[in-house]
Amino acid sequence: MLAYKNYIFDFYGTLVHIETDEESLDFWRTIAELYSSLGATYEASELRKAYIRLVADEEANLAQPSQLDYVEIDILQVFKRLYTECPNRDKLSWKLDLETASRLIAAAFRIESRKELRAYDATVQLLDYLKSQGDKIFLLSNAQKAFTLQELKQTGLYDYFDKIYISSDYGMKKPRPQFWEMVLTENKLNLSESVMIGNDFTTDIAIADSLGMDSIFINSFNYNEKELKEKNTSKVPVVEDIGGVMEVVTCMR
Incomplete structure (x- = not known):
């Protein structure tokens, strides 16, 4: 793989x-x-x-x-x-x-x-690992810069990202394809080498699916098995938390 x-x-x-x-x-x-x-x-x-x-x-x-x-x-x-x-x-x-x-x-x-605001336990571990492997890390968030920029710094995550895309800066948000296409174009990303990781089927997973790109769904809303079956129409990998992403990533090396 x-x-x-x-x-x-x-x-x-x-x-x-x-x-x-x-x-x-x-x-x-x-x-x-x-x-x-x-x-x-x-x-x-x-x-x-x-x-x-x-x-x-x-x-x-x-x-x-x-x-x-x-x-x-x-x-x-x-x-x-x-x-x-x-x-x-x-x-x-x-x-x-x-x-x-x-x-x-x-x-x-x-x-x-x-x-309350806190980074998940495995977040820094995952981002540290990706950086150590020379991978590129991007943020694509439906959010307000006036709120989110400070919260990125407060949680200690700001410096991990190669580039940060916050929707209020661009007047559009996920799942509008143009928002994601901008990330691809500006950073010259290859679809086959890229993956979207998020916790919302209608935005994060939908935007990746519309462009034919891989994605990983984090079940932070604690959907049960029946709900996941109904929502996960694209059959993308589902993990329970950011630590699950760590397991997926390391298994691919």
Whole structure:
């Protein structure tokens, strides 16, 4: 069996475990207090509704010109609009650096909503091994750069990747084939020497399958045997965790 030379990983649920909660009213009270400190007045429930509305509006604005599915907004635009379109916007008197402020709000938003973040036990071991073999490692993640870049660094994984592709940077996300084709083209990757590793059949596995590339599915959602049979229509290898990928990779050498 031929070993792969290029490994393309999803991030959340594949290399790291994360838990977030953006539903708690206490969470929205904290974010409302942050906006209030900048002069924008919101009630917690009002802010939550405005956030959801503006996310949907940004998605519609991005999809409308191209009529394409699987668009990815830049969440920083939402945080900016929450300030400029706040209920008391006519009374705002501060001259705010919106770019800097939106990044600070994004950081606070993520820290306050995040309950847990950690790399899986075998993640570093696997990435160390691939690097020692001279393999190329890429990240292809449906995510927000404003959140994910810091979390890559926080988990100690940032420096392992030859290149990082985060969907909010490109306005599109998996499983749109163009997102994956960009990775192939920019890095001159051979399909037969490449593999996609992820935990979502409808994005990670689907995008690889659409291009005729191998993939490995990580069952981090703990699907049972019946569910896996229904979802795994491409019959790709299934492992229970990132340690299972390590076993597959080393057996191919």
